[in-house]
Amino acid sequence: MQHNAIIQRAEQVLFPNYARFPLVVTKGRDCRLFDPSGRSYLDFTAGVAVTSLGHCHPKVTLAIQKQAQRLVHSSNLFFTEPQIELAEALTAASFTGRVFFCNSGAEANEAAIKLVRKSMGPNRYEIITATQSFHGRTLTTMAATGQDKVKEGFNPLPPGFVHVPYGDVAAVEAAITPQTAAVMVEPIQGEGGVNIPPAGYLTDLREVCNREELLLIFDEVQTGVGRCGSLFAYEHEGVVPDAMTLAKGLGNGFPIGALVARDEIARALGPGTHGSTFGGNPLACAAALAVLETLREDPWILGNTQRMGARIMLGLETLAATQPVIREVRGRGLLIGCELSIPARPVAEACLADGLLLALAGPHVVRFMPPLTVREADVDEALTIFTRALASAGAQVPA
Template sequence: MKNAEWIKRSEDAFIGTYNRFPAAMVRGSGCRLWDADGKEYLDFLAGIAVCSLGHCHPKVTEAICRQAGTLVHVSNLFHTPPQIELAELLVANSFADRVFMCNSGAEANEAAIKLARIHSSQGRYEIIALAGSFHGRTLATVAATGQPKFHQGFEPLPQGFIHAEFGDPQAIEKLISPRTCAILCEPLQGESGVRPLDPEYLRAIRSICDQHGLLLIFDEVQTGLGRTGTLFAHEQLGVTPDIMTLAKALGNGLPIGAMLTTDKIAASLTVGSHASTFGGNPVAAAAAVEVLTVLLSDGFLDSVQEKSRYFVTRLEALAEQYPHLAGGVRGAGLLLGLVLTEQGIEQGAAIVAQMFEQGALINFAGNRVLRFVPPLIVSKEEIDQLVGKLRSVFDQFS
């Protein structure tokens, strides 16, 4: 069956919540995808920063198949070995002592919100988030998200979320009240245009939390698990959170999320206070164990940093060649954005569409940058291919 037939069937069956590319993807391997018409794509989206080990990584695939033939689901009424192994790996390689498992980044953030509220004294329920943030699509995480476009039509939103101006610690201080229990932020904002939070800014946020007895929650759903060149982005920034959320790359495509915290804070969630039927199910957990094993293997994260430096150099050269379209590069590791000029912004969506025609997948984030989140296994040759295609497209808009 060809693309057109699959697309027609899709449009006849689904609620129209997605603006999809005109392709039905049927196969993936490494950094490549193929659609139903047989066209090949160089994938620098990775399922929106999910398939960090590439499509159908052999070790992850083997773990999924092995576990699917052994035990798929029993719920969290029972202990399961893959889930336990995953929790031990997360604890051993992070600041945390305890883990709660769920199915997505939004659910992980919901768990963090509930934990922050129940851990804090009565009457303290308000969470300060940042303008430009993105924390999920559930009602609570939409309310936490600092982008009004995601709020429209869903009002009234749940109470208890306020937003501070990005980059200004004093703006946060002014919002603190006797109701405040936590500050929630991403170490690097991905959806609003690949905006890193300055280390000094994050250290100031940590200091504010300490001074006022607030919890610091890091949403590392997109930045965690090697994406920025270390296992967690905050490791590079000299700031440790009280609670951290993970998802996306954790299962390399299988839905799984996690909330991590310390013994002291975790004690506030007791039996029956929170749950997830499918959270950390054996198949997803088995995949995640393999993902972490690969990420933690000798030299893997060093290679991400090396490829990041190479990619940044290539993108900076492109920006110099086309100054009317691009003004520079920002981000960390292999979460990078090519910042567009005002002229480039006008063409941003069209550039992405032309790259798709050229057989390369990227996206336009925050109406400001071309975002690149390739699998962490991407090669320098594939980076060269991507930049070559982008140069060809830029020529069309010059």
Template sequence: MNKNAVMALDAQYYLPVFARYPIVLERGEGPYVYDNEGKKYLDFLAGIAVNLLGHGHPGLVKAVAEQAGKLIHCSNLYYTEVQAKLVQKLAQRSGLERVFIANSGAEANEGAMKLARKYGKLQSESKVEIITAQHSFHGRTLATLTATAQEKYQKGYEPLPQGFSHVPFGDLTAMEAAVSAKTCAVLLEPIQGEGGVHVPPAGYLKAVRELCDKHGALLIFDEIQTGVGRTGTFFAYEQEGITPDIVTLAKGLAGGVPIGAFLAREEVAQAFHAGDHGSTFGGNPLACAAALAVMEAMEEEGLLDNANKLGQLLQDKLRQLAQKYPGVITTVRGRGLIVGAELAGQGRGIVEACLEKGVIINCTAGNVLRFVPPLNITAAHIEEVIAVLDGVLKEHGAF
């Protein structure tokens, strides 16, 4: 089918919930994707931080193909070796003793909040409040969009679930005022991704950890976007010298195969009993095999070091562009290979111009160019992106 035919089918039958760009992607190889007209694009969005190993990674392809030939799905009424191996690896990597495998980030966050509520009620029937940060993003189910303190995602879905409150991200004074005996958990992204790649002040997350301990509240880190090496360590929280009570993962964990997970301390996990939570597809052998392949590649290919080194190079290059175009880029921030370049105006036009020139990035929060490429990119790929962006900004001029 040609591009127009595909787009016409989508327009006729798909729910009108996506503002898609007018290309039809057909295949990928490494950090590149190709549309059905043969045009090549350098993919620095990676499925929104999902395609951790790029496209067509041999180890991932082999693991998925082999597992598909053996067993794709198995009910959680039974055991599988591949699931057991994955939860062992995640538990050992995190220092959190228990793991539940789901299908998405929203499901992982739902499960984490359910567990926090159940654990809180063991202490007091009133210990049910969950505190999140403004401009966060935790998912699109009713509970997770309530936790997502952005009105644009909540409008039209009222009444929203009760028991949530929101404070400014990085504001310790506001957090101290909000946490009380009724707080069962504080849920934070170590770096806000969808909210604009916001990095909290130094020491903030550690101070929140101490505050939660003081009030008997759980600390939950949403590492849907920052986890699995994106920031240069497997979990972003490792860089803060702390450990949460619960952490959630998804996106890059299986390199593109849908998966989610939440991990918890043993004491917290024991609040759940058989029948308290579940998932039909969660932890299926195909997704688990893909996740194991991703974790193996990360270890064997030095992807954490690469994310640190290449992330710093990307920020340095973007700051050079900010100096060259001071009326366009105002701030560059991030950690590892989650990087944001804040603009003085709206960014969609710049994203569209880059796409036309064969580079895929995106704009979040309206005015922040977001770069979340595969973790196995090279310096040459960064130079290619910067050259295209330089040309686009030159043509764009100041806002």
């Protein structure tokens, strides 16, 4: 009753822009979320690939508490040490360059797009992105996004984006014009359905960008900070971009976004060209530093991401042998999509009723993305619940 009353209040005062599941959460710990009655749910959404170390990770919480006692905000009129330390840690862990901090993935991509425009001069402004990509909800990152459904009703969008099929390097080459300035892709597409590009895709993109003198930008907002089993997903092919964007898992739930770019390019954004009042906020940077330190000091976490990812994939593939509604299982690390021949939402709703939280990636894909610290027993419990949900949904809607 208390639960439904809360949802009814929300329906009176909040924008109706989210297709939320009917669940109120009040508390989180590790891999679990709790509703107001104290019932626990196995959280395989991790806040949409955000709480990668688990809910309320003690080290991150302590870092936020300590920083909150010293300084919460001072703006970018001044220097603050957590911001500098985090930029040092990020560039040390990725590639030599500079960092701009903001508060979300869309803002990080917006900054990357502005950086392309400013650093490549007035005549080269076009950015090639992929169909089925997702880069954010601001007008410009929506224009960059290669999915028509997110753009409906928002025209006119800023010009300067060309979409080509994901995974197709020849299509990128064919789309290059004298105005082309950059190629921007997700190393693995998350929101677009958990799409894995063919092996060598990133390497070939790097070669094309080198040859054509284009910037190569990786949107690692969803794939970065360990989600795919390496600190950054581009490491899988050993390809280094000119710039990358991060958000989601970087703060383990504390809002933060970052654009990391090679030094020569980053210098194009001189004083007054870009900014954010909250960007690089000391609390956010303290949280993100604790995340990076935890991942560096405990290599078990990335190993576990690979092992548990393989366990989920195997479990789903085994299930596919007897459950024909599973069309395909794809993923890397703990970013896994299970494509169904039936609508995914009722399956996720059945899982929720049974105590497992799953996100969607399009109308037919269920996404498994638990914390990177998830244990075998939790994976097995999730697979059992999913199997039950699929059996009931599959029985209702023939494949």
